[in-house]
Amino acid sequence: MIKLPISDEQLQRLQLPARIAGIVGSALMAGSIAVPWSYDPDALDDMSFAMAPSPLQLHFLVLALLGLLAFAVPLLGRKRLGKLARLAAWNAAARTAAGGGAVVALVAIAAIGIEAGGLVNTEPGVWVALAGGILALAGGLLLPPSPEPGLGRMKPPRWVQIVVIVVGLAAVVFAAAYALSLSEGGEFFLFAALAVALVLVLKEWGAFGWLSIAAADNKRVLVAAAFVAAFSFPFTQGGSDANMSIAAQVLVFAATAMGLNIVIGLVGLLDLGYIAFLGAGAFTAAMLSGSAFATINWEPPFWLTALIAAVVAAILGLLIGTPTLRVSGDYLAIVTLAFGEIFRLTMINLDGTDGPNLTHGPNGIPGIPNLNFFGFYFGDPQHLFGIETGRFANYFWLMLLVMAFIILVFTNLNRSRIGRGWVAIREDELAAEAMGVNTFALKLLAFAGGAFLAGLAGAVRAHQYTSVVPEQFVFLESAFLVAAVVLGGMGTVMGVIIGATILKVLPEKLRFFEDYRLLLFGLLMVFMMRFRPEGIIADERRQLEFHADDEELAEEVELELIAWHDHYNPEPKGH
Amino acid sequence: MDFFLQQLINGLSLGALYALIAVGYTVVYGIVQLINFAHGEIFMIGAFGAYAVWIVIGKPTGWDVGPSLLVLLPLMIIGGIAASVTVALLTERLAYRPLRNAPRLAPLISAIGVSVFLQEAVRLFYGTIPGFPDAKAGFPFPTVTGISGRMVEVGGVILQFSTLFTIGALIVCTVGLWYFVNRTKVGRAMIATSQDPDTARLMGINVDRVIMAAFAVGAALAAIAGVAHGLRYQTIIGDMGFMAGLKAFTAAVLGGIGNIYGALVGGVVLGVVESLSAAYLGGGSAWKDVWAFGLLILVLVFRPQGLLGAKVVDRA
Numbered sequence: 029m030i031k032l033p034i035s036d037e038q039l040q041r042l043q044l045p046a047r048i049a050g051i052v053g054s055a056l057m058a059g060s061i062a063v064p065w066s067y068d069p070d071a072l073d074d075m076s077f078a079m080a081p082s083p084l085q086l087h088f089l090v091l092a093l094l095g096l097l098a099f100a101v102p103l104l105g106r107k108r109l110g111k112l113a114r115l116a117a118w119n120a121a122a123r124t125a126a127g128g129g130a131v132v133a134l135v136a137i138a139a140i141g142i143e144a145g146g147l148v149n150t151e152p153g154v155w156v157a158l159a160g161g162i163l164a165l166a167g168g169l170l171l172p173p174s175p176e177p178g179l180g181r182m183k184p185p186r187w188v189q190i191v192v193i194v195v196g197l198a199a200v201v202f203a204a205a206y207a208l209s210l211s212e213g214g215e216f217f218l219f220a221a222l223a224v225a226l227v228l229v230l231k232e233w234g235a236f237g238w239l240s241i242a243a244a245d246n247k248r249v250l251v252a253a254a255f256v257a258a259f260s261f262p263f264t265q266g267g268s269d270a271n272m273s274i275a276a277q278v279l280v281f282a283a284t285a286m287g288l289n290i291v292i293g294l295v296g297l298l299d300l301g302y303i304a305f306l307g308a309g310a311f312t313a314a315m316l317s318g319s320a321f322a323t324i325n326w327e328p329p330f331w332l333t334a335l336i337a338a339v340v341a342a343i344l345g346l347l348i349g350t351p352t353l354r355v356s357g358d359y360l361a362i363v364t365l366a367f368g369e370i371f372r373l374t375m376i377n378l379d380g381t382d383g384p385n386l387t388h389g390p391n392g393i394p395g396i397p398n399l400n401f402f403g404f405y406f407g408d409p410q411h412l413f414g415i416e417t418g419r420f421a422n423y424f425w426l427m428l429l430v431m432a433f434i435i436l437v438f439t440n441l442n443r444s445r446i447g448r449g450w451v452a453i454r455e456d457e458l459a460a461e462a463m464g465v466n467t468f469a470l471k472l473l474a475f476a477g478g479a480f481l482a483g484l485a486g487a488v489r490a491h492q493y494t495s496v497v498p499e500q501f502v503f504l505e506s507a508f509l510v511a512a513v514v515l516g517g518m519g520t521v522m523g524v525i526i527g528a529t530i531l532k533v534l535p536e537k538l539r540f541f542e543d544y545r546l547l548l549f550g551l552l553m554v555f556m557m558r559f560r561p562e563g564i565i566a567d568e569r570r571q572l573e574f575h576a577d578d579e580e581l582a583e584e585v586e587l588e589l590i591a592w593h594d595h596y597n598p599e600p601k602g603h
Numbered sequence: 604m605d606f607f608l609q610q611l612i613n614g615l616s617l618g619a620l621y622a623l624i625a626v627g628y629t630v631v632y633g634i635v636q637l638i639n640f641a642h643g644e645i646f647m648i649g650a651f652g653a654y655a656v657w658i659v660i661g662k663p664t665g666w667d668v669g670p671s672l673l674v675l676l677p678l679m680i681i682g683g684i685a686a687s688v689t690v691a692l693l694t695e696r697l698a699y700r701p702l703r704n705a706p707r708l709a710p711l712i713s714a715i716g717v718s719v720f721l722q723e724a725v726r727l728f729y730g731t732i733p734g735f736p737d738a739k740a741g742f743p744f745p746t747v748t749g750i751s752g753r754m755v756e757v758g759g760v761i762l763q764f765s766t767l768f769t770i771g772a773l774i775v776c777t778v779g780l781w782y783f784v785n786r787t788k789v790g791r792a793m794i795a796t797s798q799d800p801d802t803a804r805l806m807g808i809n810v811d812r813v814i815m816a817a818f819a820v821g822a823a824l825a826a827i828a829g830v831a832h833g834l835r836y837q838t839i840i841g842d843m844g845f846m847a848g849l850k851a852f853t854a855a856v857l858g859g860i861g862n863i864y865g866a867l868v869g870g871v872v873l874g875v876v877e878s879l880s881a882a883y884l885g886g887g888s889a890w891k892d893v894w895a896f897g898l899l900i901l902v903l904v905f906r907p908q909g910l911l912g913a914k915v916v917d918r919a
Contacts, residue, residue: 351904358638366896377889547723553716554698557709
């Protein structure tokens with residue numbers, strides 16, 4: 029939060045003018061969509077008409093109107109607002125909406141300038157939007173800070189919570205489908221900026237405190253709804269396979285990252301060769317797949333193949349973990365990295381000349397047939413509810429099941445005796461050992477368990493990608509997995525899913541900076557570690573570990589824990 | 604016998620390269636307990652820095668032995684060292700120092716980020732400087748008259764001059780390193796800091812400066828290794844740091860990480876093992892990297908403190 033060098037008294041006096049500036053700025057942003065933003069109809073999604081806003085401009089309108097609302101509501105006065113004044117942080121939300129609007133307008137200007145070749149192609153509309161955003165932001169910064177929103181402590185009726193959860197998840201599905209349908213980088217980027225701005229406004233307003241209580245109270249409903257939402261995602265694609273391919277890849281990536289999350293997030297072991305376990309599963313499944321290039325002439329049913337693949341990966345995990353888990357954590361990072369290289373080189377060398385022919389060397393095993401799972405053939409498009417879905421949708425659904433299994437394992441382990449042992453090891457291994465935690469066995473369990481899950485994901489991946497090549501399992505892929513865990517938030521489920529989605533979808537959609545992808549990726553890792561090492565979604569305990577000397581944060585976490593405790597153990601009234 | 608000696612010499616010069624890089628890992632680890640994952644890239648930048656000097660002084664090719672060895676080679680080495688040390692100090696300042704009190708995972712992940720960033724930065728932008736070659740593919744390293752392409756035969760064993768240069772560089776650097784560590788103020792401060800940073804600070808040692816010195820020394824030796832690599836293989840490429848760095852780290856662990864002389868011994872042993880295993884073990888050179896990494900795992904099982912004993916072993 030930016031602090032202006034103005035005393036509180038002056039802020040109080042400036043409040044009305046600031047509010048009016050904010051309202052005028054937001055109104056300008058809202059009004060700007062009636063005027064063309066771009067001269068060139070090809071830039072973004074055709075913003076060249078007057079009085080006929082494009083979809084993206086309409087999304088912008090939502091943000092502007094939210095800002096307008098947040099600026100205007102407190103004008104009603106504390107008395108008339110009553111409870112509402114203290115429930116939500118109106119000023120903070122207004123400030124965020126204004127700032128977000130300005131940033132989105134800037135992104136739009138940049139995108140039009142790049143796509144249409146020069147800023148001459150911008151029309152007044154987009155500049156009005158920018159000016160409005162800056163004016164509103166100036167007003168927002170002059171508003172006094174909001175008190176902590178009280179929304180989180182309000183308990184609405186059950187059905188309201190459930191309706192909000194369902195509507196929210198449906199909105200997420202449609203936003204994701206819409207984002208994937210945007211083929212051009214500029215449009216996608218603009219939409220992403222809008223979505224982030226909207227989420228931030230809601231967060232500042234206080235909605236997330238309320239949501240987290242609602243989610244905790246209706247955990248089963250939430251989980252069920254989330255899976256129904258994810259399950260229905262392919263139906264939004266109208267039979268197109270291109271986006272489903274990305275979505276299925278995201279799920280494989282996320283499932284693997286979830287396995288790695290056990291190792292890194294819970295136990296704090298840095299595994300830099302994790303992709304090798306995925307590779308072991310994929311190669312095993314490929315060899316047993318019945319492809320014309322398969323090297324083992326045995327084609328067991330897929331459930332058995334998947335099990336064998338996972339067990340092979342887990343055995344590799346045991347082999348590599350047993351010697352190295354006794355020594356320090358740094359060694360483990362490098363040994364796993366070396367192991368990843370050994371795996372890749374071995375797969376290249378098992379080509380028939382340098383070793384027995386198992387993998388066809390650098391060419392790998394192509395032509396892996398589609399899955400045939402209990403009579404369900406994955407190559408066929410499905411017709412459900414009158415909507416056709418393509419081949420990748422089948423893999424998407426299968427990976428969804430695998431993902432559900434992995435999340436189930438993860439969350440249950442996290443809350444069990446084993447999970448507490450893991451966290452103890454992560455925080456202080458010596459102390460954990462002194463308390464009687466069998467550190468070696470627990471570390472080995474995490475390591476082999478993570479490998480097992482990766483092997484499982486690898487078995488599906490082999491069929492989904494239809495070919496397995498050693499070069500799919502280079503070190504950089506391991507680094508990407510680590511990055512997904514770190515970016516999203518070590519030790520969290522939602523965080524890692526978000527991190528994996530960002531890392532997989534962004535490069536697909538932002539082809540124009542493909543060259544700079546790795547460069548930005550390296551910078552991102554450094555900046556994340558420097559400024560937000562706990563990731564986008566922070567595990568609270570983890571956050572405290574990273575900010576050990578932050579007293580305020582410790583207090584905040586403690587207060588929150590007390591609030592949760594009170595929420596679940598209400599004091600009996602009338603004493 | 605000749606074949607064995609030949610392989611031994613090859614292994615020694617390869618090992619000398621590893622040893623020069625490994626020192627950088629070990630001095631930094633001995634003081635801040637950080638695996639500087641980006642050190643392989645520092646080695647690569649040393650080679651590219653030397654190449655840049657060669658371009659700046661007008662791409663001389665046909666110089667006589669005298670000026671070539673007395674002017675060109677030292678200039679290239681100095682250029683490489685300047686580039687490496689600058690980049691190493693910058694990464695220390697920007698990416699590692701802010702994380703010095705963070706949990707152990709944070710600086711290591713940051714180091715991976717630095718490694719990827721440096722490799723990509725060189726790959727993408729080296730060629731955009733006017734007159735510089737594109738680093739996306741490999742390009743030939745300049746020939747230094749007097750070293751490149753010359754060889755002598757001693758009793759059936761062929762000695763490339765570039766091989767001799769690498770081994771010689773290792774010997775000179777070892778002596779220099781010994782002098783620096785034992786006879787200079789900064790070197791002794793380094794030893795003190797690695798033994799006990801808090802006490803060293805109480806004794807008036809500027810620990811920040813000592814850490815910078817450790818990064819600088821490691822980078823300088825890596826830059827010399829970069830030039831030696833260029834002369835030996837006659838080609839350099841933007842991603843040459845990854846594998847070399849990994850091997851050098853293996854060498855550092857092999858000798859006992861944190862122990863400077865251990866890194867030198869570990870490097871030489873690793874080079875010889877790699878060279879001999881390629882020559883004598885089944886499968887040939889396709890498997891040599893596998894043997895090298897297998898050796899790392901074996902050492903960790905049976906002698907985790909390394910050949911010469913590590914200063915710090917059990918730090919989680």
